[in-house]
Amino acid sequence: MDLTQHIRTIPDFPKPGILFYDISTLLAHPKAWRSCVDQLAETVRTWKPDLLVGIESRGFLTAAPLALELNLGFAMVRKQGKLPGQTVSHVYELEYGTDTVEIQSDAIQPGQRIVVLDDLLATGGTMSAAIELIEKVGGIVAGVACIIELNGLGGRDEMTVPFHSLIQYDI
């Protein structure tokens, strides 16, 4: 199924000049969403993960149904201060300033094979931060995948592990 028909673009969101790729319309269409999850599963299962990780917040929507389909557990990488209990943090550089991602300390056992999911890869900064965080707690990142890849922002070149996207847009 051609998923591009179900992805809406919204100009000037969240800032003037940004074309926002909106998966709300994909989520609202059960047949297309089922196909999207199945297409991701095809690649993700070849990486033989023990656990899937989703990145807040649209990465949760991507990873959670896939985890159920593959009969795997699912863990969350969140922005700072959102997860209860003991957490491990990773600070990463933005164009201006820094940001922090966190995971619960017991979410990943050392040596577990992890696949990370998000809806979209742009500069790759968010995905790289998640990979570094998972490696910090002893996880082995077997691969990372997303629905949409924006070509031209260099995200793919930043990936230090196998990477797969279902749809690519030249921006």
Ligand SMILES: O=P(O)(O)OC[C@H]1O[C@H](OP(=O)(O)OP(=O)(O)O)[C@H](O)[C@@H]1O
């Ligand atoms: O490759 P990058 O340049 O890092 O950009 C991609 C990230 O940006 C978006 O998340 P956003 O921060 O908008 O959060 P949201 O999922 O909560 O909307 C998207 O869901 C990715 O996580």
Ligand SMILES: Nc1ncnc2[nH]cnc12
């Ligand atoms: N253009 C875009 N559309 C949707 N999510 C994004 N995250 C980063 N860039 C984005």
